[in-house]
Amino acid sequence: MKLAGQAAIVAGGASGLGAAAARHLESLGMNVGVIDLDPVEGLSFARADISDFGQVNAAVIALSERHGAPRLVLNTTGTGGSGLCTGPDAMVDSEVFRRVLLVNTLGSFNLVKAAGEVMAQAEPDEDGGRGVIVNTSSIVAMEGQIGTAPYAAAKGGVNAMTLPLAREFARHGIRIVTIAPGIFETPMFSNARGPMVDWLREQVVYPDRPGKAVEFAEMVAHIGCNAMLNGTVIRLDGAFRVPPGRYDWWER
Template sequence: MQIQGHSAIVTGGGSGMGAATARMLAGCGARVALLDVNRGAAATVAQEIGGIAIGCDVSDAGSVESALAEARAQHGAARIAVNCAGVATAGRIVGRDGPLDLAAFKRVIDVNLVGTFNVLRLAAFGMSALDPLEGGERGVIVNTASVAAFEGQIGQAAYAASKGGVVSLALPAAREFARFGVRVMTIAPGLIATPMLLGMPQEVQDSLSASVPFPNRLGDPSEYALLVRHIVENAMLNGEVIRLDGAIRMQPR
């Protein structure tokens, strides 16, 4: 599916991989709605690219329903949806102060997994009612997992579990939506230079960069966006998870 002329929604569009994806889509001629719990951050990017910013908590059903309705009213029904919203809360299952707080675990699951599913279900519902394009395609949804889904480190139990759920969601969703011509793909990034990583001390960033076999550096959010572009444009990509990680395999700690 070509990007130009279509409407797109990007969650987590105010920063990092979401912002890079929004810029790429707008640069390819899409009408982009940026959904983010931090509406101010999304508005800054939206103003830059000529998109719209909508405050949205992806873990809340009503919030996403309202956000998609607003995006549809301004841009028309979306044929492209990219899920980049996420949180990372570190904590051992059993630490020095006792077991991990259950509310902290649930919050990560709610945002990363339930939030992804929430946007997926509503975006796919909207796409399923659209007229098919050439080849029968109606839309494409790209979800974001992580290499932690496969090699979760100590202290990443909640994050790894949430991203493992996102990985497992790709194939059954793609199979279910095949009759509508809606594709579902998942990207599992490795170490990407997002605000979360760039906020770490320089020595930590250097250590993380050194752990990537090649290229021997942190990934750039624009490289994530470039992969999103290829997924959208390549109709044979469906129901799969692509690692974007420079061949890294995470160690236990």
Template sequence: MQIKGQSALVTGGASGLGEAVARALAAQGAHVAVLDRDADKARRVAAAIGGVGLAADVTDSAALTAALDGVEQAHGTARIVLHVAGIGGAQRILGKDGSPAPLEAFERIVGVNLIGSYNVARLTAARMAALQPLDSGERGVLVMTASVAAFDGQIGQEAYAASKGGVVSMTLPLARDLATHGIRVATIAPGLFDTPLMQTLPEPVQQALAASVPFPQRLGQPGEFAELALHIVRNGYLNGETVRLDGCLRMAPR
């Protein structure tokens, strides 16, 4: 799909990987809506790229529907959706005293990362499906975000790995479901990236993580994630696939 002139939505677009995607789309001429739970940050990024900033929790259907109405009012229905919003967290299933981990922590991560992804997919796809197809027959493209933890979950990452594994597992059936509507679906599974969350870690820890990447032996840059996202949007034959972006990293148990 040609990016220039299209309406695009980026969830989690106020920082990190999402912000990089929002800026890259705008640089290619898309009309970008930045959606994030942090309204102020979403508006800041949107103002910098000439877009619109919107606030919503991706698990809140009413709020997300209202935000999609805002996208339509500003730019028209989004044909390009980059779903980057998500949360992390790690906790061993049993504590040092043998007590079980609280179920609420597992529910929260799966709720945001997996159920939130499905919520974004179903609500945006319904609007895309009502659009007239482009000359290629395509109506839209949805790119979701998983993680290498979907394949190489580390100790204490049961909730995170399960949530991202769920995103990977539903990529193909979503693409099959939406094929008759001319909507493509793909997922990116990033490894270790230099994001604001990573930068909260002590420098020696960041260096050790970077050294664990086979090649190039460094953290990924958000712009590299954005480059892949834009390629998926442009490449009309890329559908139903999850692409690892990790410098050949395979995570160790800890």
């Protein structure tokens, strides 16, 4: 698929990996719209809480009316909610767990459903394709450390829905792909301090550094161009594998 001149939607495009991807796709000639809670200077914007399907659907329709049906849709929205579940230092209860699932897992489904309805009505390209929807997971879904049960479960749900959605959406010529990033230099991570953060930085094998946001953005663009990438979860992590972690990181 050729990206230049096509429409793209980036959910979570106001910050972090989403912002880097939105700017990179724009630099490649795409007409980019952002779904987030905060506007983005210079880009089309529609406000929505990703966990609310009605809001997400309205945002997708609004951006599609401005730029046409999207050929590339990216979701980078997410929330953490980490901590121990039991004992005197417990921070995670059922309500925390529920919110993490709503934003990460249900939110991903909401965008896929809303975008898929619009994309399925668009004219196919010469190969019968109508574009790709890219979700963002995490390597924590495969190797969650102590204290990440809600996040691991939520992102694991994103991984698990990738193949069945790809199989379903194939009849519309729409691909579904998930990226599972490792440690990346986003403002939130770069500004974090403490022994766990120092430990995480030391775990990347090669390159021996956290990923750059533009490297995530480049992967998104490559997925858009490469029609054989479908129904799969791609690790983007510099060979990082998450060790178990430590209890005392969560002690108060």
